[in-house]
Amino acid sequence: MEHHENSTGPDLRRAARLSVAPMMDWTDRHCRYLHRLMSRHALLYTEMVTAPALVRGDARHLLEFDPAEHPVAVQLGGSDPAELAAATRICGDQDYDEVNLNVGCPSDRVQSGCFGAALMQQPALVADCVAAMIAASPVEVTVKCRIGVDDQDPAQVLPHFIETVRAAGVRRFTIHARKAWLQGLSPKENRDIPPLDYPLVLQMKRDFPDLHISINGGITSLDQAQAFLDTGLDGVMVGRAAYHTPADILLQADQRIFGATAPARRAEDVVLDMVPYINRHLAAGGRVHNVTRHMLGLFAGRPGARAWRRILSQGASRPDADATLLREALAQIGGGDRLSA
Structure with missing residues (x-):
């Protein structure tokens, strides 16, 4: 070989x-x-x-x-x-x-x-x-x-x-x-x-x-x-x-670490980008919890972080859970009024 x-x-x-x-x-x-x-x-x-x-x-x-x-x-x-x-x-x-x-x-x-x-x-x-x-x-x-x-x-x-x-x-x-x-x-x-x-x-x-x-x-x-x-x-x-x-x-x-000049992303923008990903995962037969369990710490240390975790943890286990759960949880974070963007 x-x-x-x-x-x-x-x-x-x-x-x-x-x-x-x-x-x-x-x-x-x-x-x-x-x-x-x-x-x-x-x-x-x-x-x-x-x-x-x-x-x-x-x-x-x-x-x-x-x-x-x-x-x-x-x-x-x-x-x-x-x-x-x-x-x-x-x-x-x-x-x-x-x-x-x-x-x-x-x-x-x-x-x-x-x-x-x-x-x-x-x-x-x-x-x-x-x-x-x-x-x-x-x-x-x-x-x-x-x-x-x-x-x-x-x-x-x-x-x-x-x-x-x-x-x-x-x-x-x-x-x-x-x-x-x-x-x-x-x-x-x-x-x-x-x-x-x-x-x-x-x-x-x-x-x-x-x-x-x-x-x-x-x-x-x-x-x-x-x-x-x-x-x-x-x-x-x-x-x-x-x-x-x-x-x-x-x-x-x-x-x-890498010297990038573009502005850093915001956690809120990352959450919104996860919505279409979750929709694709659901369409393939997956469950919301498979994805959201990795997102619980996203707002650690920020106001509303506990409510964010609670809504994701409890809501993701519902059989009808979908990506709207992310928007619901994001509304608990300070600055969540940007959701219409």
Whole structure:
């Protein structure tokens, strides 16, 4: 098979200056469409999809996305090189801009399949996996990892891990600046309890200046993101803050992180743009709740935010719910008189 150089296109490298993390049950296609309306440039990630589910199962529907979501990356979980290669080929055929290998997820289900964070203990296997993925498709292959697991010494294992995987052709890493404790902590606890080690991630950028390195973990504001970029890191990945308070992270991102000159969008305009999207989703047999559940935090911290959440939460479960629910909820937000526009 023809071998493709795993080259990072300038557009994707630029998009990765700010990305929204892959988050299970959250970053589905409806969430990503909403986020894309808020930022034209940020890189968006799917929820993790396991390679076995794509190759042997019936999970291909999880790969569906709206072309408006570009630039968009799919995250795969797995540890079998041939299976990951086949899954990468499928994702490339679906026109994803990037395929990311998950070497950070600490859930029990993931460990039992020996992938996710458990792979931090097997850098040679990760190298075999990414080499097979790179050979399978021209789509760029990247890795998201932790700084180590359990009793590993991150200062020892992380450089060795990156060096091993870089030798297999990966040029872009996102590093979640915490260990994962595979024994004794739940997946939820693993997102908060292991201490953050930002200096180690900064050191990796100094040690591997040729690589594109993004930092992830505990980042809750654009000020914090910009500060990391100012240190010389190439990118910042934001997780829960981008989901729970998307306006704070995404509405100003194009101007502040990407240097766009067009005025920032308003959350109210984004809501109105979601109306035709919801109408299309309903026409295809979907439900309002599939979309509006991702919009609850849109006005976080603003007057009327609680009423907005309440109307969407209660109203979306009604069998006859439609996009008029958005207008009803928006009327609770200060400035909602613009609705006739």
